Amino acid sequence: xxxxxxxxxxxxxxxxxxxxxxxxxxxxxxxxxxxxxxxxxxxxxxxxxxxxxxxxxxxxxxxxxxxxxxxxxxxxxxxxxxxxxxxxxxxxxxxxxxxxxxxxxxxxxxxxxxxxxxxxxxxxxxxxxxxxxxxxxxxxxxxxxxxxxxxxxxxxxxxxxxxxxxxxxxxxxxxxxxxxxxxxxxxxxxxxxxxxxxxxxxxxxxxxxxxxxxxxxxxxxxxxxxxxxxxxxxxxxxxxxxxxxxxxxxxxxxxxxxxxxxxxxxxxxxxxxxxxxxxxxxxxxxxxxxxxxxxxxxxxxxxxxxxxxxxxxxxxxxxxxxxxxxxxxxxxxxxxxxxxxxxxxxxxxxxxxxxxxxxxxxxxxxxxxxxxxxxxxxxxxxxxxxxxxxxxxxxxxxxxxxxxxxxxxxxxxxxxxxxxxxxxxxxxxxxxxxxxxxxxxxxxxxx
Amino acid sequence: xxxxxxxxxxxxxxxxxxxxxxxxxxxxxxxxxxxxxxxxxxxxxxxxxxxxxxxxxxxxxxxxxxxxxxxxxxxxxxxxxxxxxxxxxxxxxxxxxxxxxxxxxxxxxxxxxxxxxxxxxxxxxxxxxxxxxxxxxxxxxxxxxxxxxxxxxxxxxxxxxxxxxxxxxxxxxxxxxxxxxxxxxxxxxxxxxxxxxxxxxxxxxxxxxxxxxxxxxxxxxxxxxxxxxxxxxxxxxxxxxxxxxxxxxxxxxxxxxxxxxxxxxxxxxxxxxxxxxxxxxxxxxxxxxxxxxxx
Numbered sequence: 032x033x034x035x036x037x038x039x040x041x042x043x044x045x046x047x048x049x050x051x052x053x054x055x056x057x058x059x060x061x062x063x064x065x066x067x068x069x070x071x072x073x074x075x076x077x078x079x080x081x082x083x084x085x086x087x088x089x090x091x092x093x094x095x096x097x098x099x100x101x102x103x104x105x106x107x108x109x110x111x112x113x114x115x116x117x118x119x120x121x122x123x124x125x126x127x128x129x130x131x132x133x134x135x136x137x138x139x140x141x142x143x144x145x146x147x148x149x150x151x152x153x154x155x156x157x158x159x160x161x162x163x164x165x166x167x168x169x170x171x172x173x174x175x176x177x178x179x180x181x182x183x184x185x186x187x188x189x190x191x192x193x194x195x196x197x198x199x200x201x202x203x204x205x206x207x208x209x210x211x212x213x214x215x216x217x218x219x220x221x222x223x224x225x226x227x228x229x230x231x232x233x234x235x236x237x238x239x240x241x242x243x244x245x246x247x248x249x250x251x252x253x254x255x256x257x258x259x260x261x262x263x264x265x266x267x268x269x270x271x272x273x274x275x276x277x278x279x280x281x282x283x284x285x286x287x288x289x290x291x292x293x294x295x296x297x298x299x300x301x302x303x304x305x306x307x308x309x310x311x312x313x314x315x316x317x318x319x320x321x322x323x324x325x326x327x328x329x330x331x332x333x334x335x336x337x338x339x340x341x342x343x344x345x346x347x348x349x350x351x352x353x354x355x356x357x358x359x360x361x362x363x364x365x366x367x368x369x370x371x372x373x374x375x376x377x378x379x380x381x382x383x384x385x386x387x388x389x390x391x392x393x394x395x396x397x398x399x400x401x402x403x404x405x406x407x408x409x410x411x412x413x414x415x416x417x418x419x420x421x422x423x424x425x426x427x428x429x430x431x432x433x434x435x436x437x438x439x440x441x442x443x444x445x446x447x448x449x450x451x452x453x454x455x456x457x458x459x460x461x462x463x464x465x466x467x468x469x470x471x472x473x474x475x476x477x478x
Numbered sequence: 479x480x481x482x483x484x485x486x487x488x489x490x491x492x493x494x495x496x497x498x499x500x501x502x503x504x505x506x507x508x509x510x511x512x513x514x515x516x517x518x519x520x521x522x523x524x525x526x527x528x529x530x531x532x533x534x535x536x537x538x539x540x541x542x543x544x545x546x547x548x549x550x551x552x553x554x555x556x557x558x559x560x561x562x563x564x565x566x567x568x569x570x571x572x573x574x575x576x577x578x579x580x581x582x583x584x585x586x587x588x589x590x591x592x593x594x595x596x597x598x599x600x601x602x603x604x605x606x607x608x609x610x611x612x613x614x615x616x617x618x619x620x621x622x623x624x625x626x627x628x629x630x631x632x633x634x635x636x637x638x639x640x641x642x643x644x645x646x647x648x649x650x651x652x653x654x655x656x657x658x659x660x661x662x663x664x665x666x667x668x669x670x671x672x673x674x675x676x677x678x679x680x681x682x683x684x685x686x687x688x689x690x691x692x693x694x695x696x697x698x699x700x701x702x703x704x705x706x707x708x709x710x711x712x713x714x715x716x717x718x719x720x721x722x723x724x725x726x727x728x729x730x731x732x733x734x735x736x737x738x739x740x741x742x743x744x745x746x747x748x749x750x751x752x753x754x755x756x757x758x759x760x761x762x763x764x765x766x767x768x769x770x771x772x773x
Contacts, residue, residue: 324645
């Protein structure tokens with residue numbers, strides 16, 4: 032009988048994650064998630080034998096577990112997050128169409144909720160959730176929960192607002208596939224508009240089945256709850272067309288779907304050869320109904336602060352207020368302020384961000400010289416990207432920020448203006464921002 | 479040029495409905511409908527005609543509708559408002575009546591709110607009317623810029639305070655958004671002087687007006703929507719504990735120290751360009767490559 036001997040060098044290497052040979056000598060994982068999504072545990076590999084010869088189980092998770100080679104190299108999806116159960120639907124009994132909003136070409140939280148709702152409707156009936164997009168570059172539809180994907184970007188012109196062309200495309204999908212449900216986001220002027228148009232069009236033939244449920248916020252046991260006017264809810268069977276609010280269902284998080292592209296054969300033929308004369312004439316007739324004349328440049332200071340997409344906010348750390356106003360103009364940002372800046376009289380009260388001011392939802396928020404009081408951080412909780420420019424590297428705003436620059440705010444803003452080709456020092460007359468500020472103050476008072 | 483001067487005698491109509499105050503529940507003007515009336519008054523003055531389909535016996539409804547008539551003041555011409563009340567029962571479908579009335583009066587531009595504050599409030603009326611009459615419909619309109627003989631130019635409200643300009647062919651329906659200019663106050667005198675015409679016999683009685691689709695619905699007082707909880711999906715107790723114990727504010731962003739203001743500005747602009755917040759109107763900076771490798 033051989034005596035079990037421990038090589039102290041190897042043990043030391045095993046304990047040292049930074050050792051170059053650590054990965055060769057680390058033990059295989061005692062626990063992994065198989066390709067089917069089931070957690071597997073190897074009881075023999077669990078724990079480690081310490082120097083005293085006794086097996087120890089380390090539950091703190093501090094020890095690094097080397098992944099088995101087969102799993103690590105199998106798929107890239109294992110690397111990010113827990114693996115998802117793969118779902119394949121080959122022969123669906125029906126289709127549930129989801130028309131996501133796709134702001135900026137990406138799936139929003141609202142869109143993911145819609146897919147969750149669609150999965151809820153499709154569950155148990157073996158139906159396939161189908162994403163209908165007017166954008167060919169969408170990704171992550173698989174993880175959002177789409178089994179099929181119909182790309183209608185050929186039938187519309189890029190990003191322009193042409194609801195009638197989109198409606199015609201959806202109508203073709205309807206006649207070809209006759210899905211069980213259509214799900215739209217009830218948000219104007221996107222899905223709320225398109226869904227109502229589709230409902231009105233389908234109501235020509237069959238008014239009862241095409242009657243949509245709008246502002247749906249819950250679906251349970253085959254019944255949908257939609258918010259009506261005058262503090263009432265309507266409970267009814269889930270209709271064919273559902274316009275759902277945000278957070279109507281939990282987004283898909285545990286399964287991975289295929290998002291298999293589906294093409295509608297007649298879409299191309301009817302568009303080119305005009306097989307049906309009626310559809311061609313109706314398409315040309317409605318083409319002139321609404322014409323998109325493009326975006327209108329909006330003064331960022333005119334946008335209500337709660338809706339502004341890009342905010343440059345100033346706090347106690349800013350001393351050069353003219354430079355700050357100039358930087359906001361150069362960057363095209365709305366102006367915000369912390370409470371201190373407002374109390375000191377440097378900014379209008381209506382510009383205050385935070386618990387006592389406005390709760391903002393900007394997609395980018397730049398905080399210059401704001402240390403980040405709790406009330407201020409509450410006000411910016413919904414912002415997507417936060418940039419902090421501050422002298423103090425230990426302040427709360429720097430901890431919260433996605434990008435923190437430890438520097439003097441005034442100097443950085445001046446350099447930004449210079450770099451963007453519009454240096455501001457001494458150029459603007461001293462009276463101009465003050466007059467603008469006063470005009471703004473009076474406007475907010477009047478409002 | 480104000481929209482009123484550019485208007486070319488298009489018969490303008492506002493569809494109005496009774497509203498509820500969001501907090502007190504008191505009956506009154508609907509917020510979006512009042513904005514639509516305001517828009518119409520700014521466009522054609524007292525020539526704007528109002529229409530509502532409802533029960534003429536209902537006194538509280540008439541009191542609500544009088545508040546819209548009270549908006550006919552300060553227009554320069556001393557016309558009093560006229561509201562056509564299309565007679566129907568409260569459960570009936572308003573769309574055939576409204577469509578018949580609009581065809582009969584030869585309306586060109588119809589303004590309405592996006593969604594009613596009483597009843598179903600589905601916001602479908604404008605779409606159903608447009609489909610039935612073959613008109614164009616534009617939604618979430620914030621302002622009317624210009625209106626001439628055969629088209630109207632409007633500004634559409636987009637999320638995050640953005641605007642889009644649309645040209646809509648007449649005749650059309652316009653659904654007014656809540657971000658449109660606020661309505662003028664309703665005054666007592668004009669409200670008294672205004673006239674409510676009750677219109678009957680618009681459609682033959684043989685047409686079934688009763689809205690059968692909503693018979694099976696159950697109405698219940700609105701419940702508060704449950705708040706979504708933040709659920710940490712992890713098979714690992716350690717991760718769940720860490721997520722529960724972690725401070726929510728610590729997101730682990732990038733911290734840049736010891737920079738000159740010029741370098742800091744460069745980093746900031748590069749970041750903003752990368753996130754597509756700043757356009758590429760100026761030439762890309764020299765150090766774009768180096769900043770890409772940093773991240």
